[in-house]
Amino acid sequence: MTEYEYKPAEPQESLREIIYRDPDGKVVVDNKGRILYANPAFARLTGQNTDTLHGQLFGFPIIEGQSSEIEIASPEGGYGSAEMRAVQINWQGIPASLVSIRDITERKQAEEALKKSEEKYRELIENISDVVWTVDKNLNITYISPSIEQMVGETVENYMKRSLKEWLPPSSVEKLYSTISEVLEKEKDPNYDTKTPRVVELEHYLKDGSTIWGSMHVLPLRDKNGNIAGFQGITRNITERKKAEEALKLAAEEWRTTFDSITDMVAIIDTDRKIKRVNKAFARALGLTPQSIIGKTCYQVVHDLNEPHPSCTFDNTVGANKTCHHELFEPNMGKHLECAMSPLRNGHDDIAGVVHTFKDITRRKEVEAEQQALRDKAEVSSRLASVGEMAAGIAHEINNPLTSVLGFSELLLQEDLPPETQEHVKYIAEGSKRVKGIVKRMLTFARQTKHHKTSLDICELIDNTLEMRSYVLKTANIEVIKKYAPGLPCVTVDPGQLQQVFMNLIVNAEHAINKARDGGTLIITTEREDGTISISFTDNGTGMSKETLSKLFHPFFTTKEPGEGTGLGLSLSRSIILEHGGTIEVNNDFGKGTTFTIRLPVTQPAEAEKSEDSETQPKSKDVKPPKASILVVDDEPGVRDYTREVLAQAGYDVEVTGKPAETLEKLEASSYDAILMDIRMPGMSGKELYSDIKAKWPEMARRVVFITGDVSDASTDEFLKEHGLPYISKPFEQDALLEKVSELLRT
Amino acid sequence: MRANSDSADCEFYQLRLYVAGTTPKMKAAFANLESICEEHLKGRYSIEVIDLLENPQLAAGHQIFAVPTMVRQLPEPIRKIIGDLSNTERVLVGLDLRPLK
Structure with a gap:
């Protein structure tokens, strides 16, 4: 280390010049840090004079070569950034350091700002x-x-x-x-x-x-x-x-497919009832394309109306904000529709429109109607069944006295009477025959609940029906014209049901005629047409309007006043005819009259059942009865005596009894060629008596003929069929009785 | 001129470090100083840190041109070192603990 004596020194001309002009602060210090020289820039930095700076202790610069950042006290106060460099020099022979101070405050500030901004962006990008x-x-x-x-x-x-x-x-x-x-x-x-x-x-x-x-x-x-x-x-x-987009797309696709797969008609309408969207079923049902439907109002498209349908629940749906239903028949489509309207809410829960569905319930309605018709038919049947039961009971009661009236009046007619008396007795005989016919028809009608079909002459059945209505027809001034084709084959039908059909058509004709004017004609025609028999009822009444005609066979459709008709007649009639394998059609001339035509298949002869009415079998009057003994058992004295009278006149040995017990006693005593036995008796019924006879005398049991008052009674019918027993129904005429007896004796 | 080795071994060093605020640069200067002292002046030094932002008037006595500046108050004569004290060799030279090469 070299000591030197301090003295202000002149810098070397050239170096001093450089330092002097340098814009950076320059200061030359000795090894102790004392200022040997400071340039004007340094003086400015420190806010001092160059002269006063000389000799001041600046400080030993610890750096060499590289730069170091320091803070410089500024004349205005505060500190600014500066870059300090130091190099060792020889200053006029003295080892010294040349220190450069560069004010970097502004640069520093700019750097700082840049750094901050960079950091900000880096942070942003990285985050x-x-x-x-x-x-x-x-x-x-x-x-x-x-x-x-x-x-x-x-x-x-x-x-x-x-x-x-x-x-x-x-x-x-x-x-x-x-x-x-x-x-x-x-x-x-x-x-x-x-x-x-x-x-x-x-x-x-x-x-x-x-x-x-x-x-x-x-x-x-x-x-x-x-x-x-x-x-x-x-x-x-x-x-x-x-x-999310995929899910939305899928949801939309699912929705669209679902929408179009619904077989009911679905439309989405806005709050002005304009159609916004329809499914395929909707367009198909109307035979239109969805494009041609959208934008129109629903009542235009569906109902072909210029204003909403009166039963439309749109206002209700929107007003009450709930789903509403209604049913209607749409004549344009010919369909019954069940309509439902549900409010469609937007994101703000406001009503944005209505989802309108139409379900075709035509088939359901038809089925319901059919079921209703069946129920009604069943109801009618059960009503008729009870009527039938009553009729059977009444018939029995009537038939006993009627047998006496009819029988004895016939017997009386054979007597030699004064002409006037003979005429009176004839009235009795004819009157009782008519009563017999009425009772028989009543039983036939009542028996329809059994639904048994039998082969019969249709014209006779029509006549029977007409007779039941003859009084009404006459008083209504209606002329009945019969145009029956001769020799018609038999048809296999349920007589009770067919009578009901004929009755309906006759009553309808009456009604139509009465509505048109006072009196008219009813033409009943029967004809053979290939394999069928056609039966037409033609009236000259009012005829029917187009509207009536379209609903003619609908159940509960009636043009009659309430209470006059149920609206079931034709619907039931059609069911009955269809059940018989036939058809029913109507020809109508509005204002002039109506013709109903029924066509029934003709029965093959082989199929035809033997008529149950054995009384109508051909008689064999001429056969002379052999000598024979006959026992008659009947609790009704009139019937008993009449039977005895007829048989005795014919030459038979006749014994009678009114008590079943007595019968057995008589049989103990002697044997008979025939036993005529009432089936219903007090104390012991004919059935019981027959069982006893059969047990004791089997031979005798084969000679029994029953007398019945009511074959419509199921148990009696069954009993007779089971034992294969002959019988004769009350009231009987003498020919029938004799025929029956001789038939038995022949075997 | 005394021999450095004699005085340097026994004398107490009273040091004062002038800083401006507690910036990382100032803290680094203090840390550098402390570690140098611990190594070379262990047990016989004191460091007083003067923050000129808080006590600007204290700068006047020693005519502080820049910070960080370290002032050796004792032993006399006063020595001043300017800079961040990161160059240990130069610090030791400034403190008269090493001869200038």
Whole structure:
């Protein structure tokens, strides 16, 4: 270390000149840090004179060569940043340090600001999940923001080892290239805003090879000369959005398919009842295309009306904000429709429209009507069954006395009576025959509940029916003209049911005629047509309107006043005819009259059942009865005596008894060629008596003929059929009785 | 001129470090100083830190041109070192603990 004596020294001319002019603060210090020289810039920095600075202790600069940052006290107060350098020099022979002080306060501030702003952006880029990237023209990655790791699962370093092309599936690379060429193409247009990025949605590989969806904003990257050097952009992960979009698309597709697969008509209408959307079933039902329907009002399209349908529940649906239902018959479509209206609410829970569905319930209505008809028929049947039961009871009661009246009046007629008396007795005989006919018809009608079909002459059945109505027809001044074809074959029908049909048609004719005028004609025609017999009822009444005609066979449709008719007649008639394998049709001349024509299949002769009415069998009067003894058992004295009288006149030995017990005693005593036995007697019934006889004298049991008052009684009918027993129904005429007896004796 | 080795071994060093605020640069200067003292002046030094932002008037006595500046108040004569004290060699030279090469 060299000591020297301090003295102000003149700097070397050239060095001093340089230092003096230097804009940076320069100060020359000795080894103790004392100022040997300070230039004007330094004086300015410190706010002092160069002269006063000389000799002051500045400080030993600890640095050498490299720069160091220090703070300089500014003359205005406070501290500013400065860059300090020091070099060792020889200052006029003294070892010294030349210290440079450069004020870097402003630079420092700028740096600080820049740093802050950089930090801010770096933070921004590093914290947003979007990925910022730049690539060169070959799509090699030149920058990728750290968020790539979060998005792809690969570090920035590893990510950059591959080209962007390798990170995208081939289809996405293609998409990216086409986007780039689009960008380049657009660039040629001078009006094109080059700052607007192109957006492309691509798939991007993850580290594990699976893919995500990203939306890329792409902008070209230019060099100093404005030539394209590459591309920059931002990629955002839109996988969730894509999934949501897919789900939405699927939901929409599901909804559309469901909408169109519904077989009911569905329309969505707005608050002005204008149709916004319809399903296929809707368009199909109206025979229109959805396009031609949309925009029209629902009442125009469905009902062909200029205002809402009166039964429409639209206002109710919108007003009460709830689903409403109504049913209607739409004549345009010929369909029964069940309509439902449900309010459609938007996101704010306001009513945006109505979902309107129409269900075709025509078939259901028909089935319901058919079921109703069947129920009614069943009801009528059960009502008739009870009527039948009563009729059977009454018949029995009537038939006993009627047998006496009819029988004895016949017997009386054979006597030699005064002419006047003979005439009176004839009235009795004819009157009782008519009563017999009425009772028989009553039984036939009542018996319809059994639904047994039998082969019969249809004309006779019509006559029987007409007779039941003859009084009414006569008083209504209606002339009945019968045009029966001769020699018609038999038909197999249920007489009770057919009578009901005929009755309905006759009553309807009466009604139609009465409505038109006082009196008229009813023409009943029977004809043979190939394999069928047609029966027509033609009236000259009012005829029917088109509307009536269309609903004619509908149950509960009636043109009669309430209480006059149930509206079931024709519907029931049609069911009955269809059940018989026949048809019923109507020919109508509005204002002039109506013709109902029934066609029934002709029975094959082989199928025809033997008529149950054995009384109508051909008689063999001429056969002389052999000498035979007959026992008559009947509790009714009139019947007993009449039978004895007829048989005795015919030459038989006849014994009678009114008591079943006495019968057995008589049989103990002697044997008989025939036993005529009432089936219903007090004390012991004919059935019981027969069992006793059969047990004791089986031979005698074969000679029994029953006398019945009511074959309509099921148990009696069954009993007779089971034992194969002959019988004769009350009331009987003498010929029938004799025939029956001789028939038995012949065997 | 005394021999450095004699005085340097036994004398007490009263040091004062002038800083402006507690910036990282100032803290670094203090840390550097402390570690140098611990190594070369263990047990015979004291460091007083003067923050000129808080006590600007204290700068006047020693004519502080810049911070960080370290002033050796004892042993006399007063020595001043300017800079962040990161160059240990130069610090030792400034403290007269080493000869200038």
